[in-house]
Amino acid sequence: MADGSEYKGHYGVSADTLRDFHRRRAELLWQAGADVLLFETEPSLMEAEVEAQIAEELGAPYWISFSCCDGRHNCEGQLLADCARQLARNYPHLQAIGVNCTKPEYIASLIGELKRASDLPIIVYPNSGEEYDPQTKTWHGVGTDRRFGDYALDYMKAGAVAVGGCCTTVADHIRQVVAARRTYTGK
Template identity: 40%
Template sequence: MTFDSPLILDGGLATELERSFKKDLSGQLWSAHCLDQDPDAIRTVHKLYFEAGANVATTASYQASVQGFLDAGYSRDEAVKLMRRSVQLAREARDAHGKGLVALSMGCYGAILANGAEYTGNYGDHITIDDLVQFHRERLTICLQEPGIDFLLFETIPSYLEAQAIRQLIQGEKELRLPPVAVSFSCRSNNQVSDGTPLYKSLDILADIDHIFGVGVNCTKPKYIASLLEILLQHDKSKNKSILLYPDGGEEWDAIARSWNSRTKVSTSVFGESMAGWAKEVANKTGQKVILGGCCGTGPKHISCIQEAL
């Protein structure tokens, strides 16, 4: 996949829906709620990110799955319609903006469980690699019916098991005609993905797949990015994969107070300067292409600060 580097992703979609449209998306399948009841809000958020400087609209399909929509009370036909709508809205926003790319978001299996597993990778002993392959295959079969997808983004991948499933899926799915693929892991420390697997081991399982053009980390605290970046740079000996970096806004969960600790939040200006600094580091050390952006807790201001700092 060819693009000018750095490429700027958008920021948190649910975060901005909550902020701009005062939506309470807690405790529900927010993608179903908004794709069904307020698609204009999603299209508008995509537009806000483009106006802030993003080059990519990431579809509102992160937690979308047939089973998830069925559990939320929708029929299978309605589920398929809404999943395809997530691509349509991003494409429409991109076309209205006049330029940019559309990334199909494929969130991890844990995103549909609503039990925190997307942040731990603990899916239970009963979940197998084949189960995860089938889970992602069904979603891809539906979403890829829509035109205008520039690349596929497996994101917030928290476990080695799911990395193995992604490898198996990509190697075995010739009929799907997958677009270029990027994979981004969520990390719990400066060297481990969320299930405790060393990041380098999770990268190993994907290293020899040419169809994967980029690897990186997201939904991760900014304080860990510098160390994780070193692992990413040291791991790719051929230097032929792009580096993805899109951390969250820095807020940490206070289990005692049962609320987010705003004191750990990173300011938008520091966020942008840090991202630009990491992009410069990659350019100086390896010359690999870089994809930057934000995850949970980030908004258009974070994206505009990245662009300004660059």
Template identity: 40%
Template sequence: MIRDHAMAIRDVHLRYFQAGADVAITDTYQATIAGFQKAGISEEEGNHLIKAAVWAADEARQIFWEQLAATERDARLYPIIAGSVGPYGAYLADGSEYTGAYSLNRRDYQSFHFSRMNALKEADVDLFAFETMPNMDEVEALIDLLEKDFPEASAWVSFSLGDPEHLCDGTLLEKAAAWAGAHEAIAAVGVNCLPAQWASQAITSVRRGTDKPVIVYPNSGETYDPQTKSWHHPVAHVDYGQSSRQWFQLGASLLGGCCRTSPDEIRKIAEWACN
């Protein structure tokens, strides 16, 4: 996708900015050097593709900013680019980012993630997004890697949940939030790719664990089938305008949408959040 459709990725980012988004998450969630090499792509080209994903987001940001009138710029945050760092389970491509059913030692987790993080940093992302994290051992390894090898950088951590109060691997969300939030390099803590119906309870759990800013960006409520690589069984439609107000009132200050959501959901959030 990055190699063949960089302009399309740029245009998607642009539509999100135009809808009111203040943050673009790079198209690197599943992009890893190990994954590229498995597909016959060299390490050098893999690094270039990861950087190209950042450049696509940055180009969209520049186009968007130039489209704004001076008065509009004064009223907007200059958009941020977050480098997506998905879990090891996303590389496995078997749905285990929604189960946490995998295990590496700390050194192997760090070796796996370092090359992507290094490429993202070299391409000048504003921060890392450790997102859809189902496995606490992996989160601990990532934060250790961040602090040791990228000491000037920051990240948010958003967990993948098995239920509204637990990570997929069974770790209590409140405990995970407390541990992550205690690290200076972590700018925000929260949850993503969860059913929107879980968001309120999850926000409450995160806030019990940390006073860091809380981030929440649920999916559409559909279920992912790793065998067919498709989404099924949509739940009742969620009004992101109304629901996001509730999430904000509960203490979440960074709001958005994950899988199967669109710029329309961001627009509904921006309609009240930017007024």
């Protein structure tokens, strides 16, 4: 819809409409030979469950990654731990759960929420900390003063098995993640 609703989950549509929107894309990716389907930047549990149901029907392994508005809630305002608990309990093909397109300073707390709610591997790939303006369809701000690599090391120590970057991250951010991984593993 290109109005910023994808960051909040307030689409004003039914689960059936979301299913129709996502199903064919998932089918095409799975039929093309994908090893795993990744449903990302999920603002709400409802949308994540629609996608989980599709993947389960396909028999496809998949990951789900939420966008979050603070250190405890997805962008629709639901507790991330409740979302993770619900997904881990009811969807056996779910291989990993995580957070993306979220401010870096919230990620370590969100990893803790995910760890308390499930035993699934945790993946994180935050944005650089800038804000999205749905009116101008631009990102603004300066992000965070803290080095992205320092955040990445904290995420690994907190339990993330995969760390990357999302919107407004650049090659230097990823180089910092690689360096943090070397520090973390000692290799």
